[in-house]
Amino acid sequence: MLNKLSDLNICSQDDFVTALANVFEYSPWIAEQAAALRPFAGVNELFAAMKSAVDRAPEELRLALIRAHPDLASKTQRAAGLTAESNAEQNSAGLDRLSDPEFVAFERVNDAYRAKFGFPYVVCVRRHTRDSILRDFERRLPNDAKAEAQTSIGEICRIAALRLDQLVASEDKLPVHGRLSTHVLDTHSGRPAAGIAVELTELSELGEARVVAGAVTNSDGRTDQPLIGGRPVPIGRYELAFHVGAYFADRGVPLSDPPFLDRIPLHFSVSDPEAHLHVPLLVTPWSYATYRGS
Amino acid sequence: MLNKLSDLNICSQDDFVTALANVFEYSPWIAEQAAALRPFAGVNELFAAMKSAVDRAPEELRLALIRAHPDLASKTQRAAGLTAESNAEQNSAGLDRLSDPEFVAFERVNDAYRAKFGFPYVVCVRRHTRDSILRDFERRLPNDAKAEAQTSIGEICRIAALRLDQLVASEDKLPVHGRLSTHVLDTHSGRPAAGIAVELTELSELGEARVVAGAVTNSDGRTDQPLIGGRPVPIGRYELAFHVGAYFADRGVPLSDPPFLDRIPLHFSVSDPEAHLHVPLLVTPWSYATYRGS
Amino acid sequence: MLNKLSDLNICSQDDFVTALANVFEYSPWIAEQAAALRPFAGVNELFAAMKSAVDRAPEELRLALIRAHPDLASKTQRAAGLTAESNAEQNSAGLDRLSDPEFVAFERVNDAYRAKFGFPYVVCVRRHTRDSILRDFERRLPNDAKAEAQTSIGEICRIAALRLDQLVASEDKLPVHGRLSTHVLDTHSGRPAAGIAVELTELSELGEARVVAGAVTNSDGRTDQPLIGGRPVPIGRYELAFHVGAYFADRGVPLSDPPFLDRIPLHFSVSDPEAHLHVPLLVTPWSYATYRGS
Amino acid sequence: MLNKLSDLNICSQDDFVTALANVFEYSPWIAEQAAALRPFAGVNELFAAMKSAVDRAPEELRLALIRAHPDLASKTQRAAGLTAESNAEQNSAGLDRLSDPEFVAFERVNDAYRAKFGFPYVVCVRRHTRDSILRDFERRLPNDAKAEAQTSIGEICRIAALRLDQLVASEDKLPVHGRLSTHVLDTHSGRPAAGIAVELTELSELGEARVVAGAVTNSDGRTDQPLIGGRPVPIGRYELAFHVGAYFADRGVPLSDPPFLDRIPLHFSVSDPEAHLHVPLLVTPWSYATYRGS
Structure with missing residues (x-):
């Protein structure tokens, strides 16, 4: 699954997009925009190009990006199928093995958050434990929608950086470890x-x-x-x-x-x-x- | 309940024995023997006199003293009634509030010990926790009967010293704290x-x-x-x-x-x-x- | 040398003043004023009475009190004779055994201070070492005369409290240790x-x-x-x-x-x-x- | 001054001996014997060859090797001239800047040692301070001559290892740091x-x-x-x-x-x-x- 950056720099646009389509959940348009800017001197430069595409995107598209993410620890959505990346991320924090009180708490998070903001609660779970996700939610829920959209995009970029780190081999490293x-x-x-x-x-x-x-x-x-x-x-x-x-x-x-x-x-x-x-x-x-x- | 040593030194033999009858469980004969040796300069001297009566007693009487003690944490015996002292001592170590696995373990202790030695397992519970009693039992069970009788008498004297410490006010103190x-x-x-x-x-x-x-x-x-x-x-x-x-x-x-x-x-x-x-x-x-x- | 407070409370005014004459260096008037306020419930009350006499004294008398003190580590003055109290205090800090560079430094202290303020540098030496006296001097020299007079009186009261502590036996203690x-x-x-x-x-x-x-x-x-x-x-x-x-x-x-x-x-x-x-x-x-x- | 081991392996025997003549003080015969065993896979192997030459040498030659060493901190010998290596070694421990009491102590060491054993006290000074040399001497002086000759050879080999480490560049390192x-x-x-x-x-x-x-x-x-x-x-x-x-x-x-x-x-x-x-x-x-x- 690991792609050499040097290969990505010279492959076809289609291959490039295929390789990096899921760096941002269900959003290959970001890889597409980045493809045009090749070659990249390193993975940090590649990531900056993808992040820049997100930053430049119109409000609507950014909201669509947020909405492309699943709820955390939702049994219904897990049954219906997550992307392999989302699945692995949620499992890393043990969200597939919650206790009953934890499950109840996560359901409360998702519902309250969606009800207020109209988009799912997104957080980079690989940087968190179950407790810290619930604490993060408690902090973010009082925010207004604009601030939360911004925070969510920030979390999505953290998720993307970690996915990119696992997908691309380069001499430089993303500062995610x-x-x-x-x-x-x-x-x-x-x-x-x-x-x-x-x-x-x-x-x-x-x-x-x-x-x-x-x-x-x-x-x-x-x-x-x-x-x-x-x-x-x-x-x-x-x-x-x-x-x-x-x-x-x-x-x-x-x-x-x-x-x-x-x-x-x-x-x-x-x-x-x-x-x-x-x-x-x-x-x-x-x-x-x-x-x-x- | 606290008796001044100076009063115990001059009261009637009956009153002395009544006051100290239960220092050794169900064994007023020990207080009787000590009564004759009054007056005592301090509680350590009084305790030494009682301990000496135990040490000088014939084997049969010493075994009777051991057998006068209840099993630890036995629901049957608690229901039938313990001395106030035994009850308080067992409660101090939480033996009245054992978990099921602990209860099973204590029953095993008592039965195995009685079956081997013909007398109950005696330990000064105020010096122990539930765990350390079970560990003490594991160590003592392999002993022979003579050594165990001696160990039991030692524990009985520790119990007695603590009871005496609570019953008698004296300028000197027993080294039990x-x-x-x-x-x-x-x-x-x-x-x-x-x-x-x-x-x-x-x-x-x-x-x-x-x-x-x-x-x-x-x-x-x-x-x-x-x-x-x-x-x-x-x-x-x-x-x-x-x-x-x-x-x-x-x-x-x-x-x-x-x-x-x-x-x-x-x-x-x-x-x-x-x-x-x-x-x-x-x-x-x-x-x-x-x-x-x- | 130790006087019981109870004795000082009832002795003649002369005896009282004789006993406490040197609590403040060469200034028996302070003991005299305190004598009139007897009896004292404790040594803290006695000290407060003496301190109050100093606080109430006219400026001129307070300056005289400061000037009654010797220079620190002055060989000339030591040769001429100090009060027993001053001598013992200076020796406690080793001022009688200074190295040559220290002696030079102390001479500089005394001369510069006297030259600026017109009275000797006074410090409670029992609370100090040679180094900290020199440091204290460096800090106080830039002050103005009024502030220094006030500071000197404060130091004199500290000296007096320590002298009183050694002279008077009372159930209460001065907080000087x-x-x-x-x-x-x-x-x-x-x-x-x-x-x-x-x-x-x-x-x-x-x-x-x-x-x-x-x-x-x-x-x-x-x-x-x-x-x-x-x-x-x-x-x-x-x-x-x-x-x-x-x-x-x-x-x-x-x-x-x-x-x-x-x-x-x-x-x-x-x-x-x-x-x-x-x-x-x-x-x-x-x-x-x-x-x-x- | 640094010689590549690869060069030493192929140069003339004369050049090899010249390069390593002073690894052992005034004793080029050791380098000569090692020259015949070339090539060496590493500097440890080279050192082992030189040490083996010393170990195999007759008693007389080993004593001569010991006697080839100067006294420590001897002003007379320093004035007459030491090898550059000895000079640098002695200076490293500050033997050229001894206090008077230290100088006296070192003179005593040398004289007492020479008087007893007939050869100079040798120690690898780069592993020592002034104090530890004097302590080492106190420990070695009671030994018999045979043991001391053996100890001296050991120290000479330590000196040699450090000299060799500075003279030869090799991929492996001598364990002297x-x-x-x-x-x-x-x-x-x-x-x-x-x-x-x-x-x-x-x-x-x-x-x-x-x-x-x-x-x-x-x-x-x-x-x-x-x-x-x-x-x-x-x-x-x-x-x-x-x-x-x-x-x-x-x-x-x-x-x-x-x-x-x-x-x-x-x-x-x-x-x-x-x-x-x-x-x-x-x-x-x-x-x-x-x-x-x-």
Whole structure:
């Protein structure tokens, strides 16, 4: 599915439009306008051309673009069929596995929003968790229609940038990826803590917590891969848990019974999906510290 | 119900025995033997006299003392009626409010233990949580009968010391109390953090977590009363949670949205019920640290 | 030298004035005025009466009070003889042991100040170090004479409060004492660190550093006495050093050679002489932390 | 002066020996033996060949190799002329700028050692500070001659590896470099601390402290270059100081007067010259922490 930018720069207009038709949901006209501006020096330039087509479009067309989007978490629309892109995006945030209270809340969002504005609530779900979508909705609902149309177009461009990032291979990269990493330093022995099981869980107010990553620290006290990387780190609340009791017991360190510290949960929120967020742990059997690092 | 030791030293033997009859469950003979040794310089000396009566008793009588104790969490026995002391003790550990899986586990404990040893499983429940009782049982079940009889007598003496502590006022104190305290230091402003809501929750593997204390920090960053004091701190796993998001927001400190840190949970275990355990929090909006203090 | 307030309340006016004559340097008239207002419920009330006498005094008398004070660190005046109180106060800040550059700096202070204002530079030296006196002078020199007279009277009242505190025993206390304390927590073993040698040194820009306290931590990880207590903690820069290398080596903890941490110096400044400043150390052989506590 | 390994592999034996004659002090015979084993796949293989020549050499020749080395810090020998390599090595540890007590101590080392063993004390000075050389000498002096000859050869090989590393360019690297780095995290604002002045000073018991590196932290809170890199980190005691008072004042953070923390000195020792030692600072205006990181 990955297209080299160099190929896209020289292929036929039809092939170009076919490749990028769904970067903007059901709106191939945007790819068509961009096709005429080839060649692009990089994917950022290509994205700017597509965004510019949206920005220049008449009001009516922009509203049609917004209306081309499905409701979030709508069972009826899912049954009727979404674009593959919308489907994957909604699943990434777990919108296909909502708890009943969450489902009710999302239905309320969609209905209240449509009733007020006459177009669906659109948000770039890959940058969000279930909780943060509901919070975003609460914030946006009091807005007026003009501001909301503008906000929706902004979200649509974020969705498009992420789709384009997955479709096009280029030397430059769109600034759409964040990273969440950790590091465990054993300050009892003065070394990186290797072999510590780590779990990252997305917390939720209305639904169930979801484990989103798990790893074991390597000899450098880090995980081989970032806990989240190569994509936005969704806005939301998380628990990062470290199984330090077993680690110290395995090393023969004298512990109390039961050990004072065993599974250490760190709770924190992500607010900037495209940033690098580093959440380390400095730990002995009797103390620990963490901080927002970079 | 509180008796002055000076009064107990000079009252009639009958009154003395009546006052202390239930220090050892259904076993007034122990108070009778102690009565003859009056006067006592302090409650520790009184307890030593009672313990000595138990230690000197013939095997048969010591077994009868063990058998005088009820099963833990037995609905049948509770319905038939426990001593007020046993009832209060079992309720203190929440044995009257077990979840179904916990109830099943306790029934298994009692039955397996009775079947092997011919006497009930006795433990000083005021020093324990539901989880630690089940763990204690798992450890003791493989023992032989002689060792278990000895262990049971030890636990009975711990029960007795706590009952005596509540019955007798003396200048000296029995060493049966522990303490759990906290302290919040705001290292962003370099001051004790006042007005932070704190909750202490007993965690459980089979049952529900139970909130066991709640407080708001005072101008010294401490709670006016220790989270647990004037009694043993039950062996078990706990969560101590601090609502720091509201604290920093109220002070106008610039935060991310949502705030990086909001409700901070510390998870730790208690292993020594009679010790002073201090679990402080050093916190900024972007970092925190804790340690086992004293 | 200590007089009970109850005795001062009923003794003759002469005895009262004799006892308190030097609370204000060479100015027994202040004690005389206060004598007429006896009895005093406490030492704070007595001090308020004396301060009120100063506040009500005519300008001329207030200037005379200021002029009654000696220059700081003046060898000539010391040779000619100071009051016992002035002598002890100046020695407390080490003004009798100045380095040559410090001596030159103090001479410059006194001369420039006298030249501009016509009265000596007065400061409550028990609240200061050599460095902070010189800094205070730099700040006050640009003031106008009226403001400086007012500031000097304020300093004189601080001097008087400290003298009165040492002369009069009362149930209430004047709020003139601060405290500097420490605490060492060994987070490698999860216990207070006992037996750690601690030194407090006053740092100086122009002169030599002066060791002002030394102690060894007790079983609670604290020093038996506060490092500074029962007096103001002088404004200034300090080093608090902890000999942790020997401590961990003595306990058989595996260390690098030479040990990563050996003598740990903490450098901090005191700004509020009447406050309780707590500077603890949390330490393993490979890490440490400190903070301004309370 | 840098020779490509590929060139050394094909040049004449004479050129090869000329290039590497002084890798081992005044001992070209080692390069001669290695020349015959060309070509070498890498510099590690070349070094192994030279080391093997030393290991295989008869006792007499090995002693001559040791005796070819100059005394440390000998003014007489320096006046008479050292090899350029020896001169640069001794200067790197400051042996050309010793204090009088240090000079006396070094003279004592050399004389006592020569008197006992009949050959000079040899140590790889690039891995040491003045203090650690004197400490090393104290440890080695009680040894017997055979053990010392062996130790000396080991040190000579370390010297040779460092000389070879500077003489030969190869894709592989000899494992002779360590690194000392730092990182300042401002946990008051939750960001890397940019613009903090940092100084690294070598501490000394007998002589003066020597500033060995200075830098200002960049936007990532790090120094653009490691404090020490591309060479061994000399064994010894160091102070790493951070000017945090100016940093927080510049950012408008409310501080006490004088600021509680201003220049923060961290004192630590280096024990493994070839390792990567990371000494970070986590800091607010009221607290800080450090640890041995990696």
